[in-house]
Amino acid sequence: MTSPPIAATGYLTVLRVPGLRAVFAAHAVSMVGTVAAQVALSILVFDRTGSPLLSALVLACSFLPYALGGTLLSSIADRYPARPLLVTCDLLSAGCIAVMLIPDLPVPALLGLLLLTGLIAPIFAGARSASLTQLLPAELFPTGRSLLRAISQITVLSGFALGAVAVAAVGPTWLLALDVVTFALSALLIRFGTPSTPAPGTGGNTLQASREGLRYLFTTPKVRNLLLLTWAAPAFSAVPDGLAVAYAAQTGAAASAAGALFTGYAAGTVLGELVGTRLAPRTRRRLLVPLLLATQLPAVVFVFTPSVASAALLLAVSGCGHAFNQAVDPMILAAADPAYRGRLFTVQTSGMMTVQGLTIALAGAVGTFVRPNLTIAFAGVLGVLTVLVLARKVVSAN
Template identity: 30%
Template sequence: MYGATFATVLGALTLMSVADGGRPRRTLVVLQCAALAGVAAQALPGLPLAARFGLLLVLGFFQSLGTGTRMGLLAEVVPRAGYAPARSLMNITAGTTAVLGYAAGGALLRHLTPHQVFLVAAALTAAGLAVVATTVREHSIRPAGRPGLRRTWATNRELFAHSGSRALLLNLWVPNGLVVGCEALFLSYAPEHAGSLLAAASAGMLLGDLVVGRLLTAARRRRAAFPLRLLLAVPYLVFAFHPPLPVALAAVFVSGAGFAATLPLQELLLASTPDAVRGQVQGVESAGRMTWQGLGAAVAGGVAGLLAPAAAITAVAAASVAFTVASRPLVARAARATDAGATEARPA
């Protein structure tokens, strides 16, 4: 389930500079064509299992580049004050679409063969390509540059050399990934109720994005960042007491709302990023977050090999809380540095 997420880091380390090219529409069309080819290839009968996993990795690679390009374009077409509400809307839309897609895929498998379902997926991907080609316009004020491996590495070196950026990225990745690891243990913890627990987590995420992104001001989002990061993991500590199902569902729902902590941290990261590399930096952030979700699932699985599922969930959640508390001063320092830089950049 999480294997393809590791391919996203390859995009971040190699060709993510394409996200800041001068022709974002063309980039998105090419990447969507690659996605269409990959999904259509999955529909081939008799395709070896190794080839299917290889296609998943390739699709994850291209998906990471597409995410960076979209995020860079988003940062250009909306004012900076509107970034968090726009990102929140994208999260809600993507989350809802994913839930509907899983449900539709499960329903289709009751009436169609897997190959036929892949054909349906290819048709939907082709429709997405048509939408991108006909509705997205070239919109870039970034200076044209030649993307490639060298440019990607140079930008990444500058990004990780900055202590504030490192603190923000790690807080966007590690607590989030560890809590996804807790979710990955639902099937071991309560096989008959795993679907309900995952649904509760998804509902909490949607509510959190709605409230934090659409209803809170930027100042309130900033103040809520640390409590939200705690909210992400603290509810899982109740699993140490083997709670009844309603309590477990409530805890998972509340935790899901804590994922909205990414919004104020992403705002800070964007504010500290030069305009010319906003797409790549956001692409690196997204790819790292996806990769850490896979790592979190792997870590949680390893812990569950030593402890009972409930104890493993509690231990992984406690690690997330500990990381959040320990790194709070670093995030606060990054926020102060970003504010100071914004003040210096204002005209007198």
Template identity: 30%
Template structure:
């Protein structure tokens, strides 16, 4: 009984909306972690090529990039939980249709492209709203711990989801994994409808959407550390997308045990993100952007492991360390955003962040096949790793990245009318 009371006091900062949002993220994350594995192997089992795997991945990313700004502006105008619930329902529908097509037989490439694109549209509206919502659910003094615990819950679901997705794809086929993803999105939408709008939450403003986007851009462009890191990530994410969405599945099919082994490797990545979350609940670096950028160097390890033909345990270890680096970066980056960005335009800044970071990801996945043809699979993997390491070093040229310090308490809580290092 004493243990229960101690646990309750330890998480007293985690209010109702924070718990609901975290639970919904875990539910949708279980299915979403396995969906990329299932989609890649749906293409390969239907006789698709490496290039076609890249095209299907790029088809999701193109509308994601195209609609992010609209999603961010919308989430700064109306209650964020409604935007998130609607996006989840849309994703449930698109993934459900995709599952039916894959279960019925080899899905035609055009259908895979179209439904993958639909999933990207839903994510474009969900992502900017989600980042604002989770941070407005806790007090600024608990922001680091809250986002670390949130990432631990999300990453825990990805561990199970990747392992389950790989095993279920190998045992029953990719269609059932996609069906579970659709169910997870539907359940998450229902949970998010239970969330409450924050006091003083946004409503339609007198300014038009284009005017609001322009003000968000001015806020974004005025901070060198912000656009510098986003510019770095625009190229890094193109490399990561090629490795995770294309090269990993192809290497697993050619050199390892197929979907099952790639799912286990991705589980190592998820466990690493979970370990990074534990670290970040205790580590409070003063120079948050510098600490976060240390994690970016670790992003190159999966590509290095695949290029070196590492056995599965070694590859899983590389994925583990890389996953820890992702969480170290993500928590410090979100702290920097919450500390420095006004709440009234938080979702718009997140949208510009996502837009810049993902702008080249469709190019990376679409060109993954031609790059592998030109350089060989190993040559393409080495290129991705070296580019990532070079850019992680290059961003340190910016003084603000090296010097931006954690405030004792963030100046204002995200979600008040006026506020990932």
């Protein structure tokens, strides 16, 4: 079997597939609204309470529900056809944000509604990725998921800065109202712009089917090792982001210089995804281990306390390495039973978000006792060892 021409694996080829433009447009507009809402809600909570802790809980409440929604409710992504499920998720999220607009709503209620949207998010992500396996031919699936990741990084790269400007211009309440509109627009794009795909179908109730899915995923060695690999690489490479402000202060730079570290990582990720889509599938697979090492080795260099500019370049290299996912995605498709794809991608997304949150929190705790550059470098060493062990298992099994 010959590999498809390189030109046939790019983003434009994916966007020419019927219904896919609507899928990615919906992802883009909902991501814009989500990032803007996180900024708006953080500022709104701080304005009402004056508490940095409660303001920080906004981001925590955005991460924490992934663990719960991605495990107990993962089977929902396999039980129902993707299009109506995605529309329902968007409308429920829009409803939660709309309730936040009630004047003087207590802060605990705001955080509770944010937790609800966090429970919905991994189900949406799992169902969307599973639907891509039906809408795209197998050789284009990695490119489709790559485009989702690139859109997310571009949105994060620009969204937090623009969100802060927008809050200053129109206020947090109007920015939350924008999020309601973006979720509604996403629902319309999916409902009227994408083709219907059948549900694989699962037996038993939701919790039982979710437990069955977890058992399958973690007792099937090929699938388990691939999942762990997609969690481990971003978990360790996220540590410099978590310590960016502390590291900037250690170098004597202003706290605002930490933005260069966030920008470097996100820009590198987008560049890596773009270049990766231009490579033949066999080339991506050969580059799996080098790309994995690229995600971790730059952190080791922090032992020398590079300047903020040099650190941003190192994190750009680390971001580029995450194109390894384009080699892993075809392996996941080949290893997993199609009946479990919704649960697989839901658990993958929720696990990745959860472990990143945990490692960032742990790095922050360690960074209060150990210099930030040494904490980052130690995480890099652990990351190298971990991804090499998992990569060896993945390569030998494939």
